[in-house]
Amino acid sequence: MFLPRIVKRMSPLLGSRMSLNACRFASTDLVRTEVDDKTGIAVVTMNRKPVNSLNLELLRELSSALDAVEKNKSRGMILASSLDTVFSAGLDITEMYKPDQARLKDFWTTLQEVWLKLFGSGFPTAAAINGHAPAGGCLLAMSCEYRVMRPNLTIGLNETQLGIVAPSWFMSTMENILPRREVELALTLGKMFSTEKAHEIGLVDEIVDTKEEALAKCTEFIQLFARVPREARALTKQSFRREALQKLDRDQDLQMFIYLVNQPQVQKGLGLYFESLKKK
Numbered sequence: 186m187f188l189p190r191i192v193k194r195m196s197p198l199l200g201s202r203m204s205l206n207a208c209r210f211a212s213t214d215l216v217r218t219e220v221d222d223k224t225g226i227a228v229v230t231m232n233r234k235p236v237n238s239l240n241l242e243l244l245r246e247l248s249s250a251l252d253a254v255e256k257n258k259s260r261g262m263i264l265a266s267s268l269d270t271v272f273s274a275g276l277d278i279t280e281m282y283k284p285d286q287a288r289l290k291d292f293w294t295t296l297q298e299v300w301l302k303l304f305g306s307g308f309p310t311a312a313a314i315n316g317h318a319p320a321g322g323c324l325l326a327m328s329c330e331y332r333v334m335r336p337n338l339t340i341g342l343n344e345t346q347l348g349i350v351a352p353s354w355f356m357s358t359m360e361n362i363l364p365r366r367e368v369e370l371a372l373t374l375g376k377m378f379s380t381e382k383a384h385e386i387g388l389v390d391e392i393v394d395t396k397e398e399a400l401a402k403c404t405e406f407i408q409l410f411a412r413v414p415r416e417a418r419a420l421t422k423q424s425f426r427r428e429a430l431q432k433l434d435r436d437q438d439l440q441m442f443i444y445l446v447n448q449p450q451v452q453k454g455l456g457l458y459f460e461s462l463k464k465k
């Protein structure tokens with residue numbers, strides 16, 4: 186159970202430029218949330234070694250962090266990773282391979298919840314992509330309004346490469362950013378884009394060299410909205426994203442997921458893929 190710990194302290198995270206700002210922290214082991222008192226922007230940092238794979242516990246804590254950002258009336262939120270080379274490896278394969286059925290249900294329901302809160306948030310969002318972002322990691326980054334990425338990394342929805350199908354709301358999330366044709370090709374190929382290619386096609390907005398620069402660029406983006414009335418901005422964003430949000434029928438999607446994941450050929454594929462990751 187996530188219990189936000191709100192304390193005042195100096196920020197150790199954002200380097201000298203922001204280190205004098207007092208920050209409020211609401212943190213757990215897996216997700217650190219820090220609100221800069223000067224900018225009012227929350228940085229939500231995923232911290233699950235080795236690769237921030239999204240298991241039930243990490244998803245639950247992300248969901249709670251999004252609630253806390255909403256409740257605190259933060260000016261915006263930056264999603265980042267504490268790891269040097271990985272933003273998030275996507276869904277934790279161990280949640281889907283030979284799963285406990287009750288936990289599998291909880292896992293998927295919580296993932297839906299995180300997406301609904303992040304993609305549908307009223308506050309401005311940006312992703313500081315300081316590491317690789319395959320599949321579910323790409324989904325989180327794409328659910329934000331702006332993406333800043335370090336060079337020589339990869340991002341994309343690679344599900345078909347694993348022999349699985351990205352759910353339709355993963356697809357809609359990509360379609361909110363890229364032209365339909367580009368999305369169809371990316372999805373059917375299971376394409377992982379380099380940072381540079383992702384920038385060229387518009388999947389990523391800016392490339393920077395360091396995590397600190399990524400956080401600074403995300404902050405600049407969120408500050409663009411400083412003079413825009415908050416409610417009007419939020420309703421405009423939510424209205425623009427409504428079609429994608431409403432298309433998700435949670436019960437039907439859950440049933441489909443449970444059915445597909447339990448198919449012997451999907452289990453076999455997930456097992457082989459997991460083994461190949463271990464042998465790498």
Ligand SMILES: CC/C=C\C/C=C\C/C=C\C/C=C/C(=O)SCCNC(=O)CCNC(=O)[C@H](O)C(C)(C)COP(=O)(O)OP(=O)(O)OC[C@H]1O[C@@H](n2cnc3c(N)ncnc32)[C@H](O)[C@@H]1OP(=O)(O)O
Nearest residue numbers: 238274275276277278319320321349352441442445462463
């Ligand atoms: C309604 C329709 C429904 C359903 C159809 C059914 C299912 C579809 C549902 C959802 C879509 C799926 C979405 C996903 O997100 S699936 C996950 C896809 N992720 C990946 O393919 C990424 C795999 N990982 C990597 O490519 C690399 O690990 C990465 C580039 C991220 C980092 O490389 P690095 O060299 O730094 O680390 P590694 O040595 O590879 O890994 C370290 C360690 O971590 C383990 N690992 C990696 N990724 C995962 C993962 N996703 N889940 C669990 N574990 C992972 C890896 O095995 C290593 O473990 P160990 O050997 O024990 O150290």
